[in-house]
Amino acid sequence: PWIAPECVDNSLSNSNTADQWSFGVTLLEICNNGDVPLSGCALSKGNFGTVTLYLYDPANDGTGEYVAVKALKQGNDSGVESWIREIKILKSLKHINIVKYKGCCTEMGGQVVQLIMEYLPQGSLRDYLPTHKLSMAQCLLFVQQICQGMNYLHSQRYIHRDLAARNVLVENDKLVKIGDFGLTKYIPDGQNYYRVREDGDSPVFWYAIECLKEGKYSFSSDVWSFGVTLYEILTRCDPRQSPPKKFDEMMDSTQEGITLVALIKLLEAHTRLPCPKDSPHEVTLLMQQCWSADPAQRPSFQGLIDRFESIHR
Ligand code: ADP
Numbered sequence: 001p002w003i004a005p006e007c008v009d010n011s012l013s014n015s016n017t018a019d020q021w022s023f024g025v026t027l028l029e030i031c032n033n034g035d036v037p038l039s040g041c042a043l044s045k046g047n048f049g050t051v052t053l054y055l056y057d058p059a060n061d062g063t064g065e066y067v068a069v070k071a072l073k074q075g076n077d078s079g080v081e082s083w084i085r086e087i088k089i090l091k092s093l094k095h096i097n098i099v100k101y102k103g104c105c106t107e108m109g110g111q112v113v114q115l116i117m118e119y120l121p122q123g124s125l126r127d128y129l130p131t132h133k134l135s136m137a138q139c140l141l142f143v144q145q146i147c148q149g150m151n152y153l154h155s156q157r158y159i160h161r162d163l164a165a166r167n168v169l170v171e172n173d174k175l176v177k178i179g180d181f182g183l184t185k186y187i188p189d190g191q192n193y194y195r196v197r198e199d200g201d202s203p204v205f206w207y208a209i210e211c212l213k214e215g216k217y218s219f220s221s222d223v224w225s226f227g228v229t230l231y232e233i234l235t236r237c238d239p240r241q242s243p244p245k246k247f248d249e250m251m252d253s254t255q256e257g258i259t260l261v262a263l264i265k266l267l268e269a270h271t272r273l274p275c276p277k278d279s280p281h282e283v284t285l286l287m288q289q290c291w292s293a294d295p296a297q298r299p300s301f302q303g304l305i306d307r308f309e310s311i312h313r
């Protein structure tokens, strides 16, 4: 678990020296530091990676800073290329509402590559919201910031493809940042969608109807996922109202198995997630617009920012 100090140098091409330093003491595993009031060093095991909390302390005198280190899950060799792509994408993104890249690090002659990013102490929105009583105004501030981050991402011609409360990270009660660029794709100029055929790991309950039916991902399909994220925020990520749970309740239970077929059928019949209890009328309307069957009818993130600004005022 020790990581070489020289690794943290904002470079992807340092595989030669890393091994010699893998017993350095610059990045300390937090669970070895008894007086830090944190729950443990493993922040999470997501679908694709594991995220661990470290103390980056080059002077080795306790003046360091916490960093979150993401590694590709063991045994996921097929994902190495997309893992390197994820790191390069994050490195290129600079926005207050996008998690900050700090560096990367290779070990074992380049066999293991780790992504080092700023640590957001409150974890993901999915963990934060159920345990913190947020007012509607605070929720809408977060929503506005997600739109700002997404608007920037789209201006760089990237689509996120995994926007969800679990991938929005919380700095404090006034600041959130978008994370997890594992499924992000670049849309070249002149093109407006990206076609993917994927296996069973896709976050289907966050996906727009054209993604499910045709594997067609676009700026507008991110807006659909934003609508689902907005739903999660308005329900304060209550697990009893989660998108998979709600869709499951609405789906035809006589049609065994094939969730995807049942989900497409539901969406084609214009069934959508229910309106969260205390959602302001204007916000509900915006959310429903994000779920328009026709991608062209959905707002852009810039459009959403303008609308939320006028609601917030
Ligand atoms: P995966 O690709 O496996 O889904 P994520 O990048 O979404 O991995 O990270 C998984 C989880 O780890 C997040 O949901 C969050 O709880 C936690 N996490 C990720 N990055 C950070 C960070 N920078 N600071 C704090 N917690 C983080």
Ligand code: MG
Binding pocket: 046, 047, 166, 167, 180
């Ligand atoms: Mg994730």
